[in-house]
Amino acid sequence: MRQLDLSQYDNSWYSSGRGRIVEALWFFVGLPVLRSRILPSSSIRTFVLRIFGAKVGSKAVLKPGVRVKYPWLLSIGDHSWIGEDVWIDNLVRVTIGDNVCISQGAYLCTGNHDWSDPAFGLLVEPITLEMYVWVGAHSIICPGVTIGRYGIAAAGSVVSSNIPESEIHAGNPAKCIRRRVLRVSADATE
Numbered sequence: 001m002r003q004l005d006l007s008q009y010d011n012s013w014y015s016s017g018r019g020r021i022v023e024a025l026w027f028f029v030g031l032p033v034l035r036s037r038i039l040p041s042s043s044i045r046t047f048v049l050r051i052f053g054a055k056v057g058s059k060a061v062l063k064p065g066v067r068v069k070y071p072w073l074l075s076i077g078d079h080s081w082i083g084e085d086v087w088i089d090n091l092v093r094v095t096i097g098d099n100v101c102i103s104q105g106a107y108l109c110t111g112n113h114d115w116s117d118p119a120f121g122l123l124v125e126p127i128t129l130e131m132y133v134w135v136g137a138h139s140i141i142c143p144g145v146t147i148g149r150y151g152i153a154a155a156g157s158v159v160s161s162n163i164p165e166s167e168i169h170a171g172n173p174a175k176c177i178r179r180r181v182l183r184v185s186a187d188a189t190e
Helices: 020-035 042-051
Strands: 074-076 087-089 094-096 107-109 111-113 122-124 127-129 167-170 175-179
Touching: 020 042
Parallel strands: 074 094, 087 107, 094 127
Antiparallel strands: 111 122, 167 175
16 A cells, blocks of 8 residues: 655645735735724725625625635625635635625635545635525535535535535535525515
């Protein structure tokens, strides 16, 4: 059996899509502002993300403590909420649709390592959260996952495979526990 040899690790093929100067400006200026707990408004956080290339829709809410690896690889839809201490570890594209709620402490991870490779090679895959998704508090969304419209990852879930439209998944690994059915509001019946 071959041995793991981390001295052979090589991710020289990987690029964030920006140069070292932009990356440094993000890590030393943009990210501290984004994560700041003393800023009262998410409009400042939205502004900073947009300066660094993120696409952020109207009326998006970004709470204190949000962390984003590379904003130029991030798209957030209209009226979406990103909760306190959410970590979007986006080595590649993360797409968040309209009216999505990502609750506090959730972790969206686009990178992993090839455990079968003796050099532990880097693997990256995008994450897509379609419209009306809810990612519960402290959930982990793994590389390559798509959560379909109205899908839910319940609090504390570890989601390593896609969640189909209108399904609620919970646990580790996350499994379907039921379908999501929205009530008809009183306003809709008048």
